[in-house]
Amino acid sequence: MTAGRGGSRGAGASLALHATLVVASLVAVFPVAWLVLTSIKPRDAWQSSRVEMFHDPTLANYAQVLGDTAFPRWLVNSLFVAALTTVLGVLLAATTGYAVSRFRFPGFRSIMWMLLVTQMFPVATLIVPIYNLLAALGLVNQFPGLVIAYLTTTVPFCAWMMKGYFDTVPVEIDEAGRVDGLTPFGTFWRLILPLSRPGLAVAAFYSFITAWAEVAYATAFMTGDDKYTLAVGLGQFVGQHKAEWGLLTASSVLIAVPAAVVFLLVQRHLVTGLTAGATKA
């Protein structure tokens, strides 16, 4: 509760509060920290269960991942797929989100249900039929095919989130736009979208991260190793010889760190975007 009298909390209570939060933070951070530490240990150090912080720190694993494997190629593939998913996904989600935020039209309820139900689809059910569909269109092992598959995941969620965001933009702005003779689409494009940049940024981020980290579709649809994304490529380090944990950890860090940094910058808006509609109700 909001303990309006800040500072009047007893020393004991303060200690307990901080202790709880410190423990929780440690639990949250430890696995990630351990990953980073392992990645800068020598090749075979992962086989030691001794808990030691630094033991001959080295960047050898990184050098090998970047120099001797197809990692850079997969990185470019991932960036391309994720960027395309983001741009298309945000455009589609924004128009739909605006429509369900502002208009009550016949079919409104069905669309809201569709957005929700689409999130329930188990990957396992869709993956075979989508594969067949893409095969029929000649899109297997093609980036556009993968992007289309990702859009089915990202667009419903982003549209849902954008609806929440648009609900927080005052309707008076739309009305002003229409008074000035703008069409509903013109109002949306010229007035609402520019005002919704934070919401758009969050949707963009979500789309990007989803495409960046997806495994199941990418594994099933991308058959040539020049077309692998990072998530699929990482699997190549397991089993080829034996699990190359050194390479695995180094590439995991390379994949996770940029994502995490951007994520931490936008996380606050991510939740606001998702729950804005609900909290305002």
Added chain:
Amino acid sequence: MTTQVVDAAAPGPGARGRRPRARGGTRHWYAWAMCAPVVIVTLVLVGYPLARGVYLSLTDATEANMGRTIGMNTIPSTYEFVGLSNYAGIVTSAEFLTRLGWTVTWTVVCVALHYGLGLGLAMLLNRPLRLRSLYRVLLVLPWAVPAFVSAFVWRYLLNGEFGVVNAMLRAAGLGGVDWLDDPLWAKVSVIAVNVWLGVPFMMLALLGGLQAIPRELYEAAEVDGATPWRRFRHITLPGLRPVAGTVVLLGTIWTFNQFPVIYLVTRGGPGGSSEILVTYAYRQAFEGIRNYSGSAAWGVLILALLVVMAVVYRRALRTRGEAW
């Protein structure tokens, strides 16, 4: 204030619209046009596969009798329509009840822990507190790491021989545990990993919800001498309900279908003991002789279960006036 809606019949005062237009119809036309791309993409990529999945689930299609093209040769499909026998076979199998029981346990335990821990941490972070932003960033970190990387890290941490978790247990004088190789511990492990992954989202969402509760309510209650517990029960919980409604529904769906954690951490093992419905269905379709029809039937059943759950849930919310 609920969602404000542009009323089709309410032109702005003194509208100098250049092109006077028919009211309702035009507005609907725009709404539909703006939704059309999503509806079309969804129908093609979800509707069609779903229809095809339902159809396949009524046949005996497997990798062996599915039509395919090898080089120049096209082999026609030879699978046959078998009605509901796939479903009958699944529903009466011991496998189904075991998987369903574990999936429900998994979902309920995970969501309850997500919500409980998330709410607890959110309430701690909602107090005036030194280092609050730092704590928040640290606590959100698990959500920031791509799920497959997390799953991989946990596999390593929980490794029986080299894992640091066992190393710490041994250092503390306790024996190591076969985290991933013992049926019971494997279940505990995947739940722990999923809780670790899911708490940050709940925490942030509920923190947002807490901050939206007007402070005056607490002040008034305090003046009236309400105990902290009563304030929690009568102000915090009702105040959170709109947010909680959304996130618990989403959390339940996501957990029920949580593929990467189980598939990557235990691979459903040992002996299929930690396999939930989704990973089991995936395995049917992609391992051994690919059993497309069986997998499709499992998928349709999973979807049906979720839709029923969502309908019941939405109805429960609507009776309290909290849904669209």
